[in-house]
Amino acid sequence: MNYDYEKLLEKAYEELPEKVKEHKRFEVPQVQSIIQGKVTVVQNLVEVAKLINRPPEMLVKYLLRELGTAGSLEGQYLIMKGQFRQPQIQEKFESFLAQYVLCPECGRPDTRIIKEDRITLLKCEACGSRHPLGAIRAAPVPKRSTKPEIGEEITVQITQTGKRGDGVAKLGEYIIYVSGAREGQRVKARITGVQGTRIFATVVEVLR
Numbered sequence: 001m002n003y004d005y006e007k008l009l010e011k012a013y014e015e016l017p018e019k020v021k022e023h024k025r026f027e028v029p030q031v032q033s034i035i036q037g038k039v040t041v042v043q044n045l046v047e048v049a050k051l052i053n054r055p056p057e058m059l060v061k062y063l064l065r066e067l068g069t070a071g072s073l074e075g076q077y078l079i080m081k082g083q084f085r086q087p088q089i090q091e092k093f094e095s096f097l098a099q100y101v102l103c104p105e106c107g108r109p110d111t112r113i114i115k116e117d118r119i120t121l122l123k124c125e126a127c128g129s130r131h132p133l134g135a136i137r138a139a140p141v142p143k144r145s146t147k148p149e150i151g152e153e154i155t156v157q158i159t160q161t162g163k164r165g166d167g168v169a170k171l172g173e174y175i176i177y178v179s180g181a182r183e184g185q186r187v188k189a190r191i192t193g194v195q196g197t198r199i200f201a202t203v204v205e206v207l208r
């Protein structure tokens with residue numbers, strides 16, 4: 001009977017020495033997804049995250065960032081705004097694997113993410129190697145396409161207070177020092193100076 005044959009194979013496999021087992025090929029999990037109107041649903045998000053031994057939230061964060069969209073976990077599903085075809089999602093999933101799961105030394109997926117002296121490392125359980133890992137960052141702030149110019153008016157949210165008491169805001173790669181503005185305010189400001197990525201401005205109007 002087929003069943004017995006399978007059992008036999010399984011038993012034979014169990015008896016193989018560890019070294020041989022290690023070479024069993026890792027099968028890349030396949031993401032299952034479907035486009036439903038204006039959203040895309042990844043139906044097995046939690047399952048694939050489990051297969052690669054990573055928290056679903058970590059994978060979700062990565063996929064959303066890479067696909068440049070918003071979304072959330074709903075039970076087993078990841079629901080994302082926008083229409084994404086399976087190969088597109090699969091490609092991002094595989095780049096996640098390459099960066100955060102597969103051992104760069106031996107290619108095995110049996111890795112853990114550990115922290116040592118504030119450095120995040122990918123530690124391989126199979127070969128013992130350790131590699132520093134680039135932490136997953138939030139979506140980069142879009143860069144301004146044009147260089148700001150003196151006299152130009154910009155609207156910014158003041159998020160910090162500078163050393164000289166100026167309000168400090170960030171806009172793309174630029175840091176804006178707004179004199180007369182306070183932390184928490186949203187202001188319209190006129191640019192009075194540009195030094196590299198530092199912009200100096202004065203308040204024209206406090207919006208709220």
Ligand SMILES: [Zn+2]
Nearest residue numbers: 103106124127
């Ligand atoms: Zn390894």
